[in-house]
Amino acid sequence: MGQVSQGSSGFQLGAAEPHGGAFLxxxxxxxxxxxRSASGVARVVILVVILAFLLVPLVGMIEFSxxxxxxxxxxxxxxxxxxxxxxxxxxxxxxxxxALTVLGMLALLVPTMVWTVVRVPRMRRVVEFLCLxxxxxxxIVLVVGIVPIYRWMGQNLxxxxxxxxxxxxxxxxxxxxxxxxxxxxxxxxxDTATLADASRSLGASWPRTILQxxxxxxxxxxxxxxxxxxALVLGEYxxxxxxxxxxxxxVIFLLGKRDPYVSVAVSFGALIFAFVLLFVISRFAPGAVxxxxxxxxxxx
Amino acid sequence: MTATVANSSVxxxxxxxxxxxxxxxxxxxxxxxxLTIDIAPGExxxxxxxxxxxxxxxxRALGGLDEADAGRILVDGADITHVPTNKRNxxxxxxxxxxxxxxxxxxxxxxxxxxxxxxxxxxxxxADEALDLVGLQPQAGRxxxxxxxxxxxxxxxxxxxxxxxxxxxxDEPLSALDAKVRRQLREEIRRIQLMLGITTLFxxxxxxxxxxxxxxxxxxxAGRLEQIAAPAELYDRPKTRFVAEFVGLTNxxxxxxxxxxxxxxxxxxPLLPGSAxxxxxxxxxxxxxxRLTALTDGAxxxxxxxxxxxxxxxxxxxxxxxxxxxxxxSLVVAQTAASDSSILVPDTAVRLEVxxxxxxxxxxxxxxxxxxxxxx
Numbered sequence: 001m002g003q004v005s006q007g008s009s010g011f012q013l014g015a016a017e018p019h020g021g022a023f024l025x026x027x028x029x030x031x032x033x034x035x036r037s038a039s040g041v042a043r044v045v046i047l048v049v050i051l052a053f054l055l056v057p058l059v060g061m062i063e064f065s066x067x068x069x070x071x072x073x074x075x076x077x078x079x080x081x082x083x084x085x086x087x088x089x090x091x092x093x094x095x096x097x098x099a100l101t102v103l104g105m106l107a108l109l110v111p112t113m114v115w116t117v118v119r120v121p122r123m124r125r126v127v128e129f130l131c132l133x134x135x136x137x138x139x140i141v142l143v144v145g146i147v148p149i150y151r152w153m154g155q156n157l158x159x160x161x162x163x164x165x166x167x168x169x170x171x172x173x174x175x176x177x178x179x180x181x182x183x184x185x186x187x188x189x190x191d192t193a194t195l196a197d198a199s200r201s202l203g204a205s206w207p208r209t210i211l212q213x214x215x216x217x218x219x220x221x222x223x224x225x226x227x228x229x230x231a232l233v234l235g236e237y238x239x240x241x242x243x244x245x246x247x248x249x250x251v252i253f254l255l256g257k258r259d260p261y262v263s264v265a266v267s268f269g270a271l272i273f274a275f276v277l278l279f280v281i282s283r284f285a286p287g288a289v290x291x292x293x294x295x296x297x298x299x300x
Numbered sequence: 301m302t303a304t305v306a307n308s309s310v311x312x313x314x315x316x317x318x319x320x321x322x323x324x325x326x327x328x329x330x331x332x333x334x335l336t337i338d339i340a341p342g343e344x345x346x347x348x349x350x351x352x353x354x355x356x357x358x359x360r361a362l363g364g365l366d367e368a369d370a371g372r373i374l375v376d377g378a379d380i381t382h383v384p385t386n387k388r389n390x391x392x393x394x395x396x397x398x399x400x401x402x403x404x405x406x407x408x409x410x411x412x413x414x415x416x417x418x419x420x421x422x423x424x425x426x427a428d429e430a431l432d433l434v435g436l437q438p439q440a441g442r443x444x445x446x447x448x449x450x451x452x453x454x455x456x457x458x459x460x461x462x463x464x465x466x467x468x469x470x471d472e473p474l475s476a477l478d479a480k481v482r483r484q485l486r487e488e489i490r491r492i493q494l495m496l497g498i499t500t501l502f503x504x505x506x507x508x509x510x511x512x513x514x515x516x517x518x519x520x521x522a523g524r525l526e527q528i529a530a531p532a533e534l535y536d537r538p539k540t541r542f543v544a545e546f547v548g549l550t551n552x553x554x555x556x557x558x559x560x561x562x563x564x565x566x567x568x569x570p571l572l573p574g575s576a577x578x579x580x581x582x583x584x585x586x587x588x589x590x591r592l593t594a595l596t597d598g599a600x601x602x603x604x605x606x607x608x609x610x611x612x613x614x615x616x617x618x619x620x621x622x623x624x625x626x627x628x629x630s631l632v633v634a635q636t637a638a639s640d641s642s643i644l645v646p647d648t649a650v651r652l653e654v655x656x657x658x659x660x661x662x663x664x665x666x667x668x669x670x671x672x673x674x675x676x
Binding site: 191194195197203213 | 363
């Protein structure tokens, strides 16, 4: 290392190395060592704080939901989940809404996005804006706007109109911003327009092109969008409550007033369900390298 | 590569294709301005032109990927202008890599056959034949990301041919490849096209590719077809100023025309049809039509009209390119056999002559001087 000189500006610049390279001056080794250890400690502290932030509530939930008589640990709260008919109904209803929401969201979003990219690219910004719009409206505003429609459906569409499953219609709108982002990033990793053109030129109809060519190559994005949608639907409370539908979160809230231990056990179970979904994604979603159009070296 | 016309299931019969007064607007841009081309059965037409000239729009219109606003497209006598893409039976190879990433090479090639209801065994056999045609049967089980760019484009060609298309459309399929692979694949495409006798439209901005591959080459500019002719005719007898200046390397040399001939570099040469015919003109002279003769010291001392001085030489393998400066300071490029140009080192005094081959002339631009300039 060349000599260290002190510049007038206060920056330390090293002299040129014998082979011609100039380097930023390094601090003395003792200072370097202390800095390294200090940054290592900082990293550990940040890691501990983040883990604590994430895990302390979970540990708290486990601790609370496993409290038994006389200070003993018990899984009675978990066993009791299914003894509450409303809870079972709430779980089933939320899962049904989630499934409908995912199907509706994919049916609406994937063809629209593919069509936009392939046929009317100038509309991409408009579609993006429309999909992100729900982020700008608080749930209460959406409910106020949509209550008349739900009232009309309840009065005119019989059992279907009064079913909590109609919540899927509004949930599809709520999940659009997150699902759009997940699918859009996946779509940008492939040349959607060229793949669609190639498929069409070979004789495929639009439905076939989307189902056999585009969707398989957007699998990662579609899985991410689906999991986000499921997680949002399972966690949605405001709209369900204001529209007086008994979904999982509404039942958990009501149960919390009567039996908070079971209520927390259900919440913990819902989180575990979300983790399992994330695992499924990481397990089954293809890696980017397999989806993209990367090439190997030309053979000699 | 063992497939032949006889044993290959991808052998086809060429059909005639006609563009009739085709128009396409993108907003205020007239991408196709009355395009009319007749393509004979089995012919390979190369469409050449700068970016934005409308050549890809023409190809996409023929493939059904873009709609014409006016005019007709006829294939084998049938009007297909409004037939959807997936009903046209066109094989298209795109500029971008277009293999389906979720499928192997064999599945990619067999996809079009699957859509046509070909049973799996026959599909596999025909896909393997098509891959054999492009020399990639051993890679049939590979996914696109496991193949090089050249291999991917070969598979894309096999995929396009496997459906026995009426017309093969090649949309700059070589532009993403390096020079060596590009040349190999170009020759391979031409060999297969001639073997199958399939009518082909090849779009490129690479002059060498167009001239090397096309039975005829169409030069487009601003949505219009400037000229369509055999490569040699296009090069030697351009009909418009754009073609004369766009195709090949050209020296712009001042001259004086009298209606039929032009005197340029001291030589009287015939004018090509369409040239500017009288008075001061700019003659567009090919570098290979410039002859340079090294002068002795005595002759060099009396520099005058027709003499020049070498400023640079380039070795191009069998050819040599020599850049000379005229007494008025303008530059002229000459191209000769490498053996002839080897003696022309920089600063050599030379005599410059123009070969008596017909040239295209244009009106001198007001801003330009009478100096000669070499343009690519």
